[in-house]
Amino acid sequence: MIFDGLSAVGDDLILRISILYKADNNPNKVDLGVGVYKDADGYTAILKSVKEAEQFLVNNQQSKGYLSPAGNPEFNKAVEELLFGKDHPVVKQGRVATMQAPGGTGSIRIGADFLKISHPDATVWISNPTWPNHFAITDMVGLKSKSYRYYDIKEGQFLFLEMLEDLKAAKEGDVVIVHGCCHNASGADLSNDQWDQLADFMAERKLVPFIDIAYQGFANGVEEDAYAVRMMAEKLPELLIASSYSKNFAMYRDRAGAIAVVSPTAQANEINASHMLKIIRSIYSMPPDHGAAVVAHILKDDSLRKQWYQEVDDMRGRVKKMRLLFVKKMTEKAPNSGFDYIVDQNGMFSFLTLLPEQIQTLINDYSIFMMANGRVNMAGLTENNIDYVTDSIASLFKA
Ligand SMILES: Cc1ncc(COP(=O)(O)O)c(C=O)c1O
Numbered sequence: 001m002i003f004d005g006l007s008a009v010g011d012d013l014i015l016r017i018s019i020l021y022k023a024d025n026n027p028n029k030v031d032l033g034v035g036v037y038k039d040a041d042g043y044t045a046i047l048k049s050v051k052e053a054e055q056f057l058v059n060n061q062q063s064k065g066y067l068s069p070a071g072n073p074e075f076n077k078a079v080e081e082l083l084f085g086k087d088h089p090v091v092k093q094g095r096v097a098t099m100q101a102p103g104g105t106g107s108i109r110i111g112a113d114f115l116k117i118s119h120p121d122a123t124v125w126i127s128n129p130t131w132p133n134h135f136a137i138t139d140m141v142g143l144k145s146k147s148y149r150y151y152d153i154k155e156g157q158f159l160f161l162e163m164l165e166d167l168k169a170a171k172e173g174d175v176v177i178v179h180g181c182c183h184n185a186s187g188a189d190l191s192n193d194q195w196d197q198l199a200d201f202m203a204e205r206k207l208v209p210f211i212d213i214a215y216q217g218f219a220n221g222v223e224e225d226a227y228a229v230r231m232m233a234e235k236l237p238e239l240l241i242a243s244s245y246s247k248n249f250a251m252y253r254d255r256a257g258a259i260a261v262v263s264p265t266a267q268a269n270e271i272n273a274s275h276m277l278k279i280i281r282s283i284y285s286m287p288p289d290h291g292a293a294v295v296a297h298i299l300k301d302d303s304l305r306k307q308w309y310q311e312v313d314d315m316r317g318r319v320k321k322m323r324l325l326f327v328k329k330m331t332e333k334a335p336n337s338g339f340d341y342i343v344d345q346n347g348m349f350s351f352l353t354l355l356p357e358q359i360q361t362l363i364n365d366y367s368i369f370m371m372a373n374g375r376v377n378m379a380g381l382t383e384n385n386i387d388y389v390t391d392s393i394a395s396l397f398k399a
Pocket of ligand 1: 035102103104105106131179184212213214244245246247252255256257
């Protein structure tokens with residue numbers, strides 16, 4: 001027998017929180033766990049630009065025949081421009097290949113499989129804390145990984161100097177996963193100046209950035225959030241970029257993402273792309289088209305593109321407003337609670353600087369669900385639940 005020797009692996013923590021949330025009967029329950037954007041009514045709605053593009057596809061799509069392993073060519077071109085901007089030198093030099101993949105996760109997986117072929121001895125450096133799938137994927141493809149200090153959860157502090165200190169131990173050719181913007185889980189991002197310093201540091205030590213950008217547009221704007229990608233592609237000869245369109249197009253289940261490789265020469269780039277295509281063929285042959293076709297249509301249609309930019313601005317604006325409101329109310333209700341750092345963080349996530357037992361009290365006694373380490377999705381806050389949430393947290397400081 002070969003199928004009776006395994007022991008069960010633990011289930012995904014975030015799924016466990018979702019199950020607990022669904023099963024809870026408290027009418028005031030709040031879900032700050034799951035990482036999806038929610039609107040002012042607490043709902044993950046379909047964007048208007050997406051609905052319109054879907055309608056366009058229903059009316060106009062003529063065939064659902066196979067495409068190539070690289071997926072939808074219009075999508076690849078459009079997201080390459082979203083990432084690199086118009087006329088980026090590496091694009092003009094033919095040193096970039098961008099391939100559609102199933103979501104950000106699928107894109108990171110293709111990038112990791114590619115690393116396993118191109119540089120199997122590389123150690124992949126991963127921020128502590130991070131989105132747990134970075135470890136899961138590198139482990140699954142058999143790459144070595146190490147973590148670097150990034151954020152102090154207890155103190156609510158970004159650790160840029162400690163990050164550089166830890167990365168001094170990286171060897172030439174090692175790979176460093178960085179979050180392009182809106183770091184998940186801390187919300188703490190590098191400033192542009194710090195990105196420049198990191199790029200110089202990595203160029204000097206011949207390290208390879210692997211940029212995971214899953215929230216473009218959620219920090220400061222679609223163009224602004226591409227700073228790290230565009231600058232690093234100019235300063236470093238080779239890098240990988242995994243992008244996700246799950247959040248900024250609110251198409252979580254349609255799995256639109258892309259893996260881009262930047263190579264030192266156009267010739268190397270063709271060879272690298274051929275390996276990526278081989279990897280893709282052996283896993284899923286070609287990615288699912290619908291989400292990518294929607295993104296491609298929106299980005300090439302001037303008026304839909306404008307509308308989408310506005311919708312991204314609205315999502316970003318709402319989360320920022322909730323951050324401000326949360327900190328204002330906490331300052332009023334519990335002046336020593338010390339959540340000021342949350343205002344300056346980006347994207348949907350932050351850690352609450354609470355003790356593990358305080359987090360459990362919020363979950364068990366108040367039905368406010370979050371990750372056990374205190375990671376919260378600020379988009380789960382609404383004008384309707386913010387008083388309940390801040391009153392509940394303030395009560396922890398009164399005991
Ligand atoms: C940092 C980071 N990278 C990648 C992803 C994956 O996104 P997708 O849902 O497109 O696979 C996520 C999703 O939560 C994320 O937070």
